[in-house]
Amino acid sequence: MANFGVVLFPGSNCDHDCYYAIKKVLNQNCNFIWHEDTDLNGIDCIVIPGGFSYGDYLRTGAIARFSPVMNSVAEMAEKGTPVIGICNGFQILVESGLLPGSFLHNSSLKFVCKWINARVENTNTPFTYNLTENETLKIPVANGEGNFFISDENLKDIQSQVVFRYSDSNSNTTGNSNPNGSTDNIAGISNQNGNVLGMMPHPERSFEKIVGSDDGRKIFESVINWIETKN
Amino acid sequence: MDEINKRQFAKDHGLTDEEYKKINYKLKREPNFTEIGVLGAMWSEHCSYKSSKIHLKKLPTEGPQVIQGPGENAGVVDIGDDDCVVFKMESHNHPSFIEPYQGAATGVGGILRDIFTMGARPVALLDSLRFGNPKLPKTKFLVEGIVSGIAGYGNCIGIPTVGGEVYFDDCYNGNPLVNVFALGIAKKDGIFKGYAEGIGNPVIYVGSKTGRDGIQGAIMASDTFTEESEQKRPAVQVGDPFTEKLLLEACLELFKTDIVVGIQDMGAAGLTSSSTEMAERAETGLEIDIDKVPRREENMNAYEILLSESQERMLIVLKKGKEDEANKIFKKWGLDFSVIGKVTNTKKLTIIENGETVCDLPIDLITSDAPMYDRPFEKPAYINELKKINLDEIPEPDDLNESLLEVLASPTIANKKWVYEQYDYMVRTNTVTGPGSDASVIRIKDTNKAVAITSNCNSRYCYLNPREGTKIAVCENARNLACSGAVPLAITDCLNFGNPEKPEIMWQLKESIEGMAEAVNALGTPVVSGNVSLYNETEGTAIFPTPTIAMVGLIKDVNKTVNQWFKDDGDVIILLGDTLNEIGGSEYLKVVHNKIDGLAPKIDLIKEKALIDTLIECANESIIKSAHDISEGGLAATISECCFNPNELKGALINSEPLKENGYRNDVLLFSESQSRAIVTTDKENIQKLKDIAAKNNLSIKLIGVVVGEKLVIENILDVSTKKAYDAWSNGFENTLFN
Numbered sequence: 001m002a003n004f005g006v007v008l009f010p011g012s013n014c015d016h017d018c019y020y021a022i023k024k025v026l027n028q029n030c031n032f033i034w035h036e037d038t039d040l041n042g043i044d045c046i047v048i049p050g051g052f053s054y055g056d057y058l059r060t061g062a063i064a065r066f067s068p069v070m071n072s073v074a075e076m077a078e079k080g081t082p083v084i085g086i087c088n089g090f091q092i093l094v095e096s097g098l099l100p101g102s103f104l105h106n107s108s109l110k111f112v113c114k115w116i117n118a119r120v121e122n123t124n125t126p127f128t129y130n131l132t133e134n135e136t137l138k139i140p141v142a143n144g145e146g147n148f149f150i151s152d153e154n155l156k157d158i159q160s161q162v163v164f165r166y167s168d169s170n171s172n173t174t175g176n177s178n179p180n181g182s183t184d185n186i187a188g189i190s191n192q193n194g195n196v197l198g199m200m201p202h203p204e205r206s207f208e209k210i211v212g213s214d215d216g217r218k219i220f221e222s223v224i225n226w227i228e229t230k231n
Numbered sequence: 232m233d234e235i236n237k238r239q240f241a242k243d244h245g246l247t248d249e250e251y252k253k254i255n256y257k258l259k260r261e262p263n264f265t266e267i268g269v270l271g272a273m274w275s276e277h278c279s280y281k282s283s284k285i286h287l288k289k290l291p292t293e294g295p296q297v298i299q300g301p302g303e304n305a306g307v308v309d310i311g312d313d314d315c316v317v318f319k320m321e322s323h324n325h326p327s328f329i330e331p332y333q334g335a336a337t338g339v340g341g342i343l344r345d346i347f348t349m350g351a352r353p354v355a356l357l358d359s360l361r362f363g364n365p366k367l368p369k370t371k372f373l374v375e376g377i378v379s380g381i382a383g384y385g386n387c388i389g390i391p392t393v394g395g396e397v398y399f400d401d402c403y404n405g406n407p408l409v410n411v412f413a414l415g416i417a418k419k420d421g422i423f424k425g426y427a428e429g430i431g432n433p434v435i436y437v438g439s440k441t442g443r444d445g446i447q448g449a450i451m452a453s454d455t456f457t458e459e460s461e462q463k464r465p466a467v468q469v470g471d472p473f474t475e476k477l478l479l480e481a482c483l484e485l486f487k488t489d490i491v492v493g494i495q496d497m498g499a500a501g502l503t504s505s506s507t508e509m510a511e512r513a514e515t516g517l518e519i520d521i522d523k524v525p526r527r528e529e530n531m532n533a534y535e536i537l538l539s540e541s542q543e544r545m546l547i548v549l550k551k552g553k554e555d556e557a558n559k560i561f562k563k564w565g566l567d568f569s570v571i572g573k574v575t576n577t578k579k580l581t582i583i584e585n586g587e588t589v590c591d592l593p594i595d596l597i598t599s600d601a602p603m604y605d606r607p608f609e610k611p612a613y614i615n616e617l618k619k620i621n622l623d624e625i626p627e628p629d630d631l632n633e634s635l636l637e638v639l640a641s642p643t644i645a646n647k648k649w650v651y652e653q654y655d656y657m658v659r660t661n662t663v664t665g666p667g668s669d670a671s672v673i674r675i676k677d678t679n680k681a682v683a684i685t686s687n688c689n690s691r692y693c694y695l696n697p698r699e700g701t702k703i704a705v706c707e708n709a710r711n712l713a714c715s716g717a718v719p720l721a722i723t724d725c726l727n728f729g730n731p732e733k734p735e736i737m738w739q740l741k742e743s744i745e746g747m748a749e750a751v752n753a754l755g756t757p758v759v760s761g762n763v764s765l766y767n768e769t770e771g772t773a774i775f776p777t778p779t780i781a782m783v784g785l786i787k788d789v790n791k792t793v794n795q796w797f798k799d800d801g802d803v804i805i806l807l808g809d810t811l812n813e814i815g816g817s818e819y820l821k822v823v824h825n826k827i828d829g830l831a832p833k834i835d836l837i838k839e840k841a842l843i844d845t846l847i848e849c850a851n852e853s854i855i856k857s858a859h860d861i862s863e864g865g866l867a868a869t870i871s872e873c874c875f876n877p878n879e880l881k882g883a884l885i886n887s888e889p890l891k892e893n894g895y896r897n898d899v900l901l902f903s904e905s906q907s908r909a910i911v912t913t914d915k916e917n918i919q920k921l922k923d924i925a926a927k928n929n930l931s932i933k934l935i936g937v938v939v940g941e942k943l944v945i946e947n948i949l950d951v952s953t954k955k956a957y958d959a960w961s962n963g964f965e966n967t968l969f970n
Contacts, residue, residue: 013476110379113651
């Protein structure tokens with residue numbers, strides 16, 4: 001059984017959803033980590049959930065990166081522990097420098113909540129270890145500043161780190177399937193090692209068919225499998 | 232301050248000469264400056280319900296399922312197994328007109344506090360919005376601002392906005408309506424109330440600091456609008472959803488201890504109303520040292536602090552000696568915590584400022600002595616001028632396909648995705664049915680249950696006939712819930728009306744409340760909470776009477792939830808209920824013929840109950856695959872919406888013979904808004920079972936067609952591709968408002 005830790009910042013609001021998905025649906029160990037805690041020993045996978053840390057009153061994720069817990073997260077990431085940042089968690093990882101790029105307001109200038117398809121681009125990460133390249137996952141997005149931006153020049157360098165792209169249900173990365181204007185339809189990206197993943201769609205919201213889809217579960221099942229194999 | 236100035240000051244606070252005299256008489260002295268402020272706010276229409284109270288008493292509020300009826304921060308209803316739902320709807324009309332973003336945002340914040348102050352974790356929001364003519368620039372400005380205000384607050388605090396309604400009508404040109412509903416889940420033994428009990432117990436202030444925002448907000452909300460109203464912008468509060476999120480988590484953590492005696496949020500009239508209402512319920516007094524109230528601005532006096540409507544604040548009475556234990560929790564969440572006073576046995580609200588008593592008023596004077604008026608009412612002249620529509624005067628359109636497309640594209644009927652995609656409707660991962668179906672369905676984790684919620688009010692019907700229109704609003708909610716498979720439990724309401732000092736408006740209010748009482752009695756869904764918003768008038772023109780009703784129902788097995796979309800080709804389409812010649816007040820008449828006229832549809836409460844019972848039984852027996860109630864746009868719009876399955880567009884082939892039995896015109900068959908009807912689909916094998924259930928309930932049932940193909944065809948009447956209908960419906964909202 002894997003030990004998950006869900007980091008809790010003031011203003012996180014998908015913390016309970018992640019906890020429920022991991023603990024109740026997948027029957028794994030799961031604990032909350034308060035943003036002032038620094039001891040992450042024994043945790044197999046760190047989850048930075050979505051929400052509005054510190055209200056997102058400054059740039060999204062810009063204050064949370066200074067929380068004491070983030071130094072420990074960086075250390076664990078360096079050692080190879082899987083870390084997943086979802087939505088606001090992705091923004092915090094980018095602000096912390098653990099992932100490349102930056103975020104802009106959605107191209108519509110409005111918050112957007114809807115179902116999208118995320119095409120799997122890369123199976124060399126603990127989170128996509130069980131998945132198949134080019135398969136699509138039906139997962140929702142819910143963001144106001146989810147427009148992932150990276151310059152053309154840097155985009156070339158990170159191609160191998162792209163983990164998910166917005167696509168239609170037939171795996172075509174069209175303009176219409178991109179909900180927020182992200183560069184090159186990028187929906188999720190990893191660090192060079194592959195153990196740190198940031199993604200804008202919310203896999204924890206698609207864990208059970210009764211709420212619309214259980215595709216998001218595959219990402220967590222994958223990391224559990226990876227952890228078990230490694231141990 | 233001399234007496235004349237004081238009288239003027241009292242007038243400025245909405246107190247009439249009569250009311251001011253009563254205060255002097257009861258108090259046996261003249262009130263001071265601060266006391267006039269307190270009484271002005273608490274005797275305002277908004278806080279005292281002085282015009283509506285006498286009629287509100289007619290509403291049924293009890294039932295075996297009711298744990299807490301009106302009078303607390305929110306109603307509480309039993310859903311079995313020690314679980315209960317806590318819910319309420321409230322209006323934020325006046326602030327939203329003056330400052331749409333903040334007005335709507337703080338409407339969300341306020342109703343959420345009403346829920347979690349009861350000990351419940353909020354899990355869902357609904358918004359019932361009404362705007363003026365969609366072509367007016369002001370309407371676009373209000374739609375943008377109000378929708379983004381709701382999104383800004385709800386998304387940030389992480390409570391899903393799972394549904395609601397958006398209507399457009401010219402009557403709201405100068406006065407939009409923002410009615411926000413919130414629902415929370417709690418355990419039966421985990422309910423907290425606003426009681427200031429236990430003499431000597433400490434009174435605690437937690438949350439945001441107090442500023443000068445929102446002073447006199449309750450008084451503003453009790454007045455009509457003129458051109459000068461926009462100058463009242465400082466009376467609108469500013470929302471901080473991040474702080475409210477912290478306050479929510481801190482309060483829920485506090486409730487896990489056993490040290491809370493009573494708690495209430497500071498809503499309209501701020502510290503004044505929360506303190507007096509808590510003392511009133513416990514029949515105690517409160518002494519508050521105003522200097523201990525945390526504030527964000529310098530040199531605020533007692534008057535300003537008492538009447539500020541700064542958001543995200545709570546008043547708590549703790550068990551004596553437990554201050555440190557509570558303080559620790561609020562400190563962890565970075566919130567202000569201050570012991571500001573104590574519970575007394577004086578039955579008075581005593582406010583101390585710099586060691587001096589600046590307010591010393593009997594609680595009774597502030598609350599139960601507030602005036603209650605039996606205002607005169609009179610049937611308005613326009614009601615007598617309404618006539619049965621003479622169909623001969625209305626030309627039947629040559630192309631009913633075109634009429635259907637027009638009706639589907641009307642922003643009142645069209646797809647609201649422009650609105651709801653701005654709301655996070657999935658956070659908390661409970662949303663089984665989100666925006667766009669008849670009722671929104673939220674599963675309850677760790678159980679097999681779900682709650683269904685919906686809100687409705689067709690104010691055009693209420694204008695044409697306030698009594699029938701309000702009955703219809705109640706019934707449509709129950710029908711929506713039944714379509715999802717839920718058993719209706721109870722309602723909450725927002726009564727939005729014009730100036731009650733006008734007898735015609737008072738008549739609308741009285742008729743509406745009496746109609747609501749009739750329907751509620753027939754359906755067994757008591758009123759457990761709500762509010763009244765009067766003076767919805769601009770430059771003397773009132774809105775249509777708009778008694779918005781939200782209803783909550785229970786689905787015992789979440790896996791039996793039904794939604795409105797057609798599922799499989801070959802499924803049989805069935806019409807439940809009777810179609811009558813009722814196009815008065817219809818969307819068709821307005822959109823295609825530009826008329827708001829005629830008689831509102833009639834409602835037969837016995838037939839309605841028969842339909843509701845049938846729908847619930849069919850869902851329980853799992854013999855229907857979809858169910859959609861027939862409302863605005865009639866049969867044609869309803870069947871179209873059934874075809875707009877988000878997974879795959881469907882087609883329908885309808886036999887017009889069974890529809891034509893009564894010999895009505897084709898446009899009547901398509902667009903009549905007769906009540907107590909629904910479209911359901913089923914497998915061939917289940918037809919007989921369905922017929923048996925309908926027969927048992929004495930409900931008429933007609934097999935009218937099958938789900939098939941990619942077109943919507945009603946033989947010899949209508950023939951349009953589903954894609955074309957979908958495009959009209961899907962783009963209608965944005966095209967009308969923003970292109």
